[in-house]
Amino acid sequence: MTDSQAFQYVCQNAQQAALLHSSADLLEWDERTGMPASAGDYRADQVSCLRGLAHQKRTEPKYRDYLEELFQNIDSKYEPDRTSITVSQLYRDLQRDIKLSTAIVERSAKLTVKGQQTWDSARRNNCFEEFESILAEIVSLKREVGDRLREDTQRTRYEALIDEYEPDATVEQIDELFNQLRHPLVDLIKKIQGSEKRPKRELFQQALSVPIQRQLSRDVAAAIGFDFKRGRLDETSHPFCTTLGPHDCRILTRYDPQDLATGLFGTMHEAGHGMYEQGLDPAEFGLPYGSYCSLGIHESQSRMWENQVGRSQSFWQWITPILKDSFPDQYSHATAEELYFAANDVYPSLIRVEADEATYNLHIIIRYDIEKKLIDGNLNVNDVQDEWNARYHSDLGVRVDSERNGVLQDVHWSAGLFGYFPTYTIGNLIAAQLFHSAQNSISNLEQKITNGSFEELLLWTREAIHKHGRSLNSDQMVQRSTGISLSPKYLVQYLSEKLETLYDL
């Protein structure tokens, strides 16, 4: 067998595994959009079966042998090309996959599907106790997974888990980035709290018909570039984006009949994720060039559309007349300026996904610190809630009023996603840094946004990020697109400039 035949075999095998994973993803999408209440146990078995088969495919002996040989044959004298990068990335995955048995993959899939079902019910019942024992099981499993994954590496257990979401990231780097970010943010928030100038919060928080919000969200997602021929927009309790095939990206949002921000920004956020997925090479679905780079990069795409675009002055100049058409009773007298200010209402609150841009990262840092301790064994599951509440009081100055609005608010831990939270703040940092570059590259970007013309920005991200798939890690990707390594200064600068002006600081 020639290298070229071996390469073909390896790619086919990886793409077959993707057929199984994407089918399992549909099972999970369906579970969260309307699966009948009693179907949960069997659904967990279905997902577990498909994830297990995918793991078998991705670790089968012939695949391992061919990939090993292809990897050894890469000649480091030459610049990496598409083939050698594909081989290196698949080989990297293989090193992770073979550390796990199919049994642990199946167990993990089943436990986390059950975990999400239990979390959903516990959240509805506002009862952390209902969730506690399965959370303990999940933490124990993820500790085991982390221990397996860190073998033959210098990583800590938690770092080994992060690597799945943010390849090559280290706790040291993340700690440093977060520390550099925390103090300027805390200062900025304090100054804003001292300001006399406040937005009219009631512009967003008033009765707004859900069917009209739904249409508006759909129109906005289409306007910024989400392709509905290759995707859908649905509703769920905890918004997300999932990709079920090279031309099938599903974004999910939720609407609050008393709040414009939830649906509108939620949709723009998920549409940002969706447009990234839609910008990957369809022919390489299941292969590195058809895969996202990292969750930090993914989040940068969602946050850029939600924040740098969606909470900008130019965006509100564009959308205000549309909003007046949709909701004449509510907005006929509102100005674009007032709405822009309301979209940037900064105040410490309990709920991460509804937090403003400045306080948002403090929510993430709390979760990051807690989950790091939890996985590394320095915190017990039954102390999580106290730790959570104490940190919300010390870091954000708010008192947690209910378990639903506290430790039960996020789906992640129930889904076993430890190591995922820091990627949100990494994404915020990347978004600010990328947008800064985009502003330098695209002439009159603000004016274009005011005119509702978003194509150039989307095309810029396609060139800078999307088309490269997972050929680089996120830090390399950021360096290539912006010229320098990831730095908190762009986010700090962006937030300070915007908020100091709005709040007269």
Add this chain to the structure above:
Amino acid sequence: MTDSQAFQYVCQNAQQAALLHSSADLLEWDERTGMPASAGDYRADQVSCLRGLAHQKRTEPKYRDYLEELFQNIDSKYEPDRTSITVSQLYRDLQRDIKLSTAIVERSAKLTVKGQQTWDSARRNNCFEEFESILAEIVSLKREVGDRLREDTQRTRYEALIDEYEPDATVEQIDELFNQLRHPLVDLIKKIQGSEKRPKRELFQQALSVPIQRQLSRDVAAAIGFDFKRGRLDETSHPFCTTLGPHDCRILTRYDPQDLATGLFGTMHEAGHGMYEQGLDPAEFGLPYGSYCSLGIHESQSRMWENQVGRSQSFWQWITPILKDSFPDQYSHATAEELYFAANDVYPSLIRVEADEATYNLHIIIRYDIEKKLIDGNLNVNDVQDEWNARYHSDLGVRVDSERNGVLQDVHWSAGLFGYFPTYTIGNLIAAQLFHSAQNSISNLEQKITNGSFEELLLWTREAIHKHGRSLNSDQMVQRSTGISLSPKYLVQYLSEKLETLYDL
């Protein structure tokens, strides 16, 4: 390994195959409820992959060996019990499965998913030509499948295909049943056409808000016994019922804003299918006791609720006040008698699924005759349309006005379902015969229906049919429940009595 261990292994293996099939069924359900337009090719690959893996599971060497041994060990001295029946039925499946290769199963899954996509588009474009070449491919594949399946049997090619839907049925029996049915039906329809008495068709055919129809359909489905905790009701272009797990039955209907019958009877029909699925033993999902007996029996459950219940005088006494509440403008002056008559509006028409009970079976006989010739090689695909149109003229006296309302109206052939159509009329025959028995067993059944009390009838079918799964073939099932073999006389008698009274014949 003991017989009991081997039995456990065999059952586990069959249930694992069901995990894969039911996941593929979700992929198909999703395709028909809202998959993005461009996702079709990849979806076909996903379905094909899962169907292929399921076939591998159901034919793997260890499974075959154990099952073979268990089957040989069945001691015919004893009455068959649950274990021996399970073994016999799985062994029967195996004899079919091993005649097909995994490659042909994958090819077939892919081709029929593509077939349905092409049909859907051709139907929208009203263009049979667009569909013709893939239909020819499907026919050619099904001929090949039929040839493989008939090996070592006395069956014809078409009969071998029927066997998948109606185990043990023969063309001879079906021909005889259909011939016995055709003449009394044709006579009855002629007499009705000669009658001066006509229902007020406009009671059904008027503007009726779809959201209100949707709520009404949901309420009716729940009232007759469809369990929404274990199922859903959705919308699609060609109604169907699919089961995605032991507690996850999905029924799909469609609404016509100008016709009450489409949504209401469509929902009752699919709810009948759904209640059958919900009546199977959940613990035996994927095994014979957790599977439906045959499509004829399945159809009897849907037709009984749609027709014997839904088009009965007592049902209209129950539903008329509900209908007046839902649609006061349309029905405040209508009487239960008028609506009952309108629900039994008999006239030859073009569309099978909207046909009345009397002409319905003539639609089936046309399809049965055509597909039998097509599979056995006595008709070419490019002659199908002419044959179709000629038969509609000769058998029903109507002129086909468009391809959409003619040969393109049904999804079945595009899905490779040759041998499926005759089960509709078999189902009608069984429904009439079962309902006749139910009337003898349940005191005051009509009065109970008038009161909206449907539980006893559902429980009767649970005992007579559902709980037995696929432990018998349909003819044995009918004999056990009604005391005699399947006969057309019950359907003829039921229709004659009802329609002669309504039309003053």
